[in-house]
Amino acid sequence: MPKNTLGEHLRQQGMSRRSFLKFCSLLASGMALSPALVPRIAQALEATRRPSVIWLSFQECTGCTESLTRSHTPTVEGLIFDAISLDYHHTLQAASGHAAEAAREEAMKENFGQYILVVDGSIPLDNPGFSTIAGISNLDMLKETAKGAAAIVAVGTCAAFGGLPKANPNPTGAVPVSDIITDKPIINVSGCPPIPVVITGVLAHILTFGGLPELDDLGRPAAFYGQSIHDRCYRRPFYEKGLFAETFDDEGAKKGWCLYKLGCKGPVTFNACATTKWNEGTSFPIESGHGCIGCSEPDFWDFGGFYEALSRPTGQTGKNAVYGVAAGTAVGAAVWAMNRAKKEEAVRGHEKLTMDELNREGEES
Amino acid sequence: MTSTEFLLWVKGTGFTLAIAVFAAGIVLRLAEIWSLGRKPDLAEAKGNANTAGVRTIFNRFIPDKGIWDRSAFIIIAAWFFHVGLFVVIFFFVPHILLIDSIIGLQWPGLPTPIVDAFAVITMVGLLAMLFHRITQPVKKYLSTFEDYLVWAVTFLPLLTGYLAYHRLLFSPDMLLAMHILSVELLLVLLPFTKLSHSFTFLLARWYNGAISGFRGVQS
Incomplete structure (x- = not known):
């Protein structure tokens, strides 16, 4: 040593x-x-x-x-x-x-x-x-x-x-x-x-x-990892007010509004960036206009895209919803056919009473 | 499984499955209802069935006097709950982004503290209704397991969402995952339980209005 x-x-x-x-x-x-x-x-x-x-x-x-x-x-x-x-x-x-x-x-x-x-x-x-x-x-x-x-x-x-x-x-x-x-x-x-x-x-x-x-x-x-980026972010008040940048060059972006809609993963990312900052305390990604990509979290690459808002699902939801509708339609059609068959059977099985039958019942009682 | 893996599963596979079951379930239930069928009414129409049907969808939002006199408490609680739930689901910005990614429609959201207040109102409304259910002997007698189940699966997304927004008790990614999972449970159960009234109320109201309209009487 x-x-x-x-x-x-x-x-x-x-x-x-x-x-x-x-x-x-x-x-x-x-x-x-x-x-x-x-x-x-x-x-x-x-x-x-x-x-x-x-x-x-x-x-x-x-x-x-x-x-x-x-x-x-x-x-x-x-x-x-x-x-x-x-x-x-x-x-x-x-x-x-x-x-x-x-x-x-x-x-x-x-x-x-x-x-x-x-x-x-x-x-x-x-x-x-x-x-x-x-x-x-x-x-x-x-x-x-x-x-x-x-x-x-x-x-x-x-x-x-x-x-x-x-x-x-x-x-x-x-x-x-x-x-x-x-x-x-x-x-x-x-x-x-x-x-x-x-x-x-x-x-x-x-x-x-x-x-x-x-x-x-x-x-x-x-x-260093005890608090989330979101909890220490200086743009947090804009999140609370519902003021979001919609694109990277709109008025909201220029005014420094929240980057949630542009895919910021700050709410689920734990790191000291917002407090310690980078380059000798100069700034951190959100301060220079880009959302947090969640780089200190496991599997952050698979988090559904750096530019997709956190609440968006990562799967192919729309496509699968269509499959769901198709499956529902198929089963629904089967149920329909069954209901119809049952109704037709009921109609076929329906027996009409004749006057003779009614008279006979009256005599018997 | 770490909380991140849990979150990734509920956001990916879990949500996809839930949406597929939800979509299939709704279509199936609608097909079932439609296939019940009605015999054609051969009587002469005394009024327009469709206008009365559509009108009834809306005017049933206002309770009539008799019902109001008997159950003012439950009407107020249910009103606050339903309006609150509507605002929380459709006017919270992250929810709008989620809906946009599925059906491609967007609209402006409300500031988060306002949505937060509605979430509290909604939960208070639900708790009031549960209190009413377990304290009124007749209602308690009529309640089945399903009633408590649908109450719980409606309350859980609100509670977990509230905790996730305020970042209480668990880590934020865990809370978010729990919130999404509770919503998935709701989505899966919705078409197959009493919760299906969230879409069948339209059919039922329309039908009640339409038969009255056809006969030319007030619905």
Whole structure:
């Protein structure tokens, strides 16, 4: 494990104490912790040894890594990310081929039971050949690397819930990490991609408190995924008033009205976008005029289309209603025929009384 | 099954099935009623059957004095319930979008807090009617399992919809899924229970009006 502490490393990078404490306060408030814990977070992060992190990328698009590394100016999150000992990440590391794999094996051996395993991308179960690294199938590599991990962070919706590869019809038989590894603590940091500060926040939490943050029922850190986009959306008052943009360039869109009719999935999406925002707090998708696509939720690709309102059914309802009408007509016609036959039978069976019969009945009684 | 998978099922397969059963059921019931048939009335017409039929569809919305005197409570409760239900179903914007995606028709909706108020009125109306049903001995005696069943399947979509809008008790996706599922239950049962009065009332009123109109008497 590297010798220098995180505090030393950050100071070497020219980070002032003031901005470090500011970052600690941001983390504390982001994770809904008491402000009294800020010095403790700072102390723990200062003193912590740079932890070994192994980052495995499976069926993914590298968007998660991009999200974390592609900032125009070095951010505090970026520095914290630099501060971990990223021992294996096949996109970012300089080594390749056997040397790269050797680095992973060495990190695993040296820090067995202590390293943090970060996974982005889903794992194909159909055919191992669909996705391999150095000739090793994703499934084998995940199982092998997970053995010595202290915790697994599934970064991005693909690793957390299957994401795009798992979208209908799921040609590769893609599954999330949690379908394969069941004996290790897993934190799902979902999003396509996830918000950078959420990724670093989770890593910082593990470093500070030595355990996992509080998770929701989908295994996501509750502090960041506790509220829906809709509940924190600044356009919510327009939803309440019934003022909706009908197209992306009408008056409503220009006035910043609610994007529900244009397919916003904010009401059922849990993420911190509306509060943390993106690009160093600049804005988030709804603020730039596009509805939420629900990227931090399982199966969001199959949610019936990004531009279809949430209340619209996803099946071919109209067509099936026609089939329903056809079936109803067929059964109805059968019932009709039966009723008619019964009536005709009744008419045929009807016997008319004659005067003689009536007179006879009168005499008998 | 996660709440998302549940929501996806009720929005997809579940809703498709429910709509197909609903459509088939309505057509079947209409065919059944129509096939009962009536013998041609050979008497000379004393008035126009059709105009009287159509007029009766509307004027039966207003109760006559005798009924009003006997059951003012139930008339008021039922009126609030039916008007409220109509507003909630047809003037909530997400519902309009749903209807549009099935039949391709759209109209303006009402602001959500207004619809919300109507939802509360509707539920109060339903609860009042249930209270009446279980406290009036004669009505209680006449009530069957079906009466309580149709009450429940009408109340559930309102309750789950109210909870979903206010995001109470469960996660929003779970609430939305429960709401849609309760509506599917309603759609499936509607043609085959007393709830079919939601469309047969038109036929019944028209027919009552038409026979009176044909005879030239007030319906």
